[in-house]
Every structure is written in C-alpha cells, then in structure tokens.
C-alpha cells in the first residue's frame with residue numbers, strides 16, 4: 001500500500017450518502033417502479049411494493065420503453081397475443097418441476113417453443129447434466145426452476161409499469177425492487193424479451209445489448225459454464241429468500257457547458273491511495289469503476305470474462321442494465337446503484353471459476369439500496385496502442401473519466417472516493433501510466449480522492465506513488481498535467497510517461 005492510508009480516505013464515507021426522500025422526488029427523469037416511501041428510520045422491515053395504478057393503462061408498446069413479453073400488443077404472425085401461450089408453456093414446465101419429472105430437454109423445449117426456433121444450449125446442458133452433482137441438478141430442476149417459472153408468471157403483476165429505455169443523451173434513472181429485477185432476469189433466462197435476440201433483432205435495438213441469455217447457453221469456452229454457475233447460484237439465492245432491497249440504474253450525460261478546458265485548470269491534485277492487495281469490488285464506501293464496453297456488460301453473455309463480465313456475473317442484478325441501456329456516447333456513463341453480490345470467485349479470464357456463496361452485508365441507504373455505487377465507463381479500444389498518445393484520444397478519455405467521476409449530487413456526501421485501477425489497459429490495450437495520469441486529472445477536477453487498485457502490479461504502484469509525490473511537492477495542477485501529456489505526445493516516445501515527467505520540472509513546463 002502507498003499514498004494516503006485507505007482508512008483516512010474512506011472512513012468519512014463508511015455510511016451511505018443520505019438521499020432526498022423518495023416520496024419528495026418530483027422529476028420525470030426519475031422512474032420508480034415501486035411505491036415511493038417516506039424515509040423515516042434506517043431499515044425498518046420494509047417490503048418494496050410494485051407501484052400498480054390500476055386506473056392507468058401501463059401497456060406501452062413503443063420504442064421508448066422496454067417491450068414487455070406480457071404486452072397485449074406482442075402478437076404472433078397470426079395476430080394472436082403471445083403471453084397467454086408463454087404462461088401456459090411455463091406452467092406446464094413448472095408442473096413437471098413440482099412433480100420432480102422435469103428434464104433438461106423440457107427446459108430446452110420450453111425456451112424453444114416460446115421463441116419458435118431451435119436453440120444451441122450446449123453450455124447450459126453441460127453444466128446441469130454433467131457438471132452438477134445429482135443433488136445440485138435435482139435442486140435446480142425441481143425447485144429453483146419451478147420458482148423461476150413463478151417469477152415469469154407473475155411478471156405482469158410484479159413489473160406492470162412501463163420501463164423507459166435509458167437512451168443516448170438522456171439523464172434518466174429507473175429505481176426498482178430486487179424482486180422486480182429478479183423477475184426481469186428470469187424472463188431473460190427464458191429468452192422472452194421480444195425483438196432483442198441477435199438473430200431476429202429489430203433495427204430499433206441496434207444500439208442495445210441482447211439481454212436474453214441465449215448466447216451464454218451456446219457452445220463456448222469453459223468460463224461460460226463458470227459464469228452460468230454464478231448466475232444460477234443467484235437464482236437459487238433469490239428464490240430461496242427474495243432480497244427486499246432496491247436498485248437504481250442511472251444514465252448520466254455531461255452537458256457540453258460542463259466539458260473542462262483541461263489546459264486552463266488550476267485545481268490541485270487530489271488525495272491518492274494505491275493498493276495491490278484489494279480488488280475494486282472489495283473497496284467499500286467508494287465509487288467502484290466498471291471497465292466497461294460502450295455496450296454495457298460487454299461480453300458477459302458471451303465468452304468475455306474480464307473485469308466487467310466478472311463483476312456482472314457475481315452481481316447479476318447488474319444484467320438488468322443490458323435490457324435498459326442504449327450504448328454510451330463519449331460524454332456518458334451509467335451508474336449501477338445498490339446491486340448485491342452473490343458469488344465469490346477465483347481466477348481471471350480463462351481461469352475464472354465460481355468459488356462459493358457470497359453473503360453481502362453492505363449497509364443500505366435510505367432508499368434501501370446497498371451502499372454500492374458502480375460506474376460503467378468505457379475506454380477506447382486501441383487496435384494500434386501508439387494511437388493513444390494523440391491528444392484527440394487523450395481528450396476523449398479525459399472527458400469520459402471526468403463524466404464518470406462527476407458527483408451525482410451536491411455536497412461532500414457525494415464526493416466519496418473513486419476506486420479504480422488499470423482502466424482500458426487489458427482487453428483495450430491502454431498504457432497504464434497514461435491512464436493513471438488521466439484518471440488522476442479527472443478525479444482531481446471532480447474534487448474526489450482516488451483509490452488505485454493496481455491488481456497485483458507492485459511496480460506500477462511504486463512508480464505512480466513516486467511520480468505523484470514529485471508532482472504534488474511542486475504544487476502541480478490539473479492543467480500542468482495536461483501540458484505534460486501534450487509535450488509527451490510531441491516527443492517520440494522513448495521513455496515511459498512517468499520517466500518523461502521526471503525530466504521536466506513543473507515550473508518550466510509551459511516555457
């Protein structure tokens with residue numbers, strides 16, 4: 001560990017920021033699919049209730065809302081509503097589960113019938129039929145699966161409100177109960193969201209992920225099976241005992257007038273803590289960064305298995321963002337607030353493995369969300385890594401990081417630390433030193449401390465800490481760092497960025 005001790009940075013924010021009471025929020029950009037409550041005391045035993053107003057027609061079938069499989073407008077080629085049939089097929093699967101006769105082929109046939117086409121489900125089959133013990137298989141096929149059918153069968157009462165899509169350029173959020181999320185994810189398990197599957201996707205969804213789990217079931221590398229273990233473990237947990245909290249998915253677009261003019265900034269450098277001992281998801285009381293794809297979730301439902309995919313797999317409630325969010329633009333990010341963690345894991349990428357159950361005891365805020373804020377921010381993928389030093393690329397990454405680090409509310413309660421690390425430096429080929437300086441600039445300008453989790457890279461934390469002290473001792477500003485990046489780009493890059501910084505004192509930077 002290096003820099004300012006973690007306790008000194010994080011202790012101020014061990015308790016979640018107190019939000020304006022839900023019932024006082026009167027902003028059409030905030031959608032609540034549960035009845036908002038008045039905040040009185042922390043965590044009385046409260047069950048979030050769906051906000052069903054029977055007098056309004058909630059069946060909105062348009063390109064601004066999630067097309068729900070229960071909609072009366074979801075019709076077959078013969079003009080017949082599809083939902084009653086889905087209910088019938090799932091009820092008969094449920095009967096088989098309850099009578100302990102359900103087989104994997106019944107599950108497959110149900111999904112295929114609901115979708116009127118054949119599915120490759122090799123990975124799911126291998127997990128359930130070959131890898132699971134008899135006990136695990138029976139538990140899944142007879143108990144968990146039956147309750148997952150219930151989650152879908154009750155979707156039209158649990159999730160009856162229109163769900164606005166979080167589209168490019170909007171600052172919208174959706175707050176829903178963990179139970180509603182579980183119902184939506186059960187639908188994704190049975191691949192029930194219309195028009196979203198890649199094979200039959202409508203043009204209106206070309207900028208969206210496919211939230212249905214179909215691609216995860218297809219034949220593929222062993223880590224897909226490990227991801228499936230985590231996701232089925234989530235379903236086992238929530239069907240055993242439904243968590244009674246709340247989650248928010250919030251899209252944020254930084255308006256143009258707030259774009260920083262980096263070279264002019266006189267802000268000093270923020271506090272910095274560096275660690276190799278902790279992973280981002282283990283740093284509490286901080287905004288945890290998801291090293292995202294502009295299509296949120298990246299390859300989580302495919303073969304991908306790096307930081308973002310692993311995070312979504314151990315915290316599957318995050319998968320609901322694939323249903324809701326259009327791809328991110330350069331001045332946009334997506335916050336995933338309150339999602340719980342259900343699994344622990346070992347390994348990474350090809351060696352990733354589900355380890356065991358994880359009990360998440362993170363305290364909840366006054367909306368009953370786990371005090372866990374994650375921000376999805378997508379770096380540039382550099383096919384040719386030398387492109388990243390061009391100021392156009394630097395400016396883009398600075399804007400993305402600043403957008404993502406900008407506090408969501410006013411006051412020091414919202415300026416909790418940022419927990420990040422080698423953002424953009426794995427699958428996306430970034431230079432760790434450059435990205436470290438970019439994130440330091442963005443966190444400083446957002447007036448928030450930075451916690452850098454270097455994922456075992458001791459050399460990086462030592463060199464970053466020395467360069468940080470060197471800059472801090474000379475009173476370097478964010479604008480000064482920008483000048484270093486301009487000058488570094490103009491020079492043929494023989495030295496590393498950190499080495500280069502040591503060759504020019506801050507006072508002679510702008511000469």
Ligand code: AR6
Nearest residue numbers: 279280291292293298306307421422424425426427428455
């Ligand atoms: N905590 C701290 N650092 C980590 C962790 C962790 N839990 N996991 C990995 N690292 P990468 P990218 C470090 O490749 O380059 C996905 O498919 C580790 O050093 O996930 O931004 C997305 O969907 C690793 O090499 O992020 C995007 O498509 C480095 O962080 C794409 O990858 C970068 O992790 C984003 O790629």
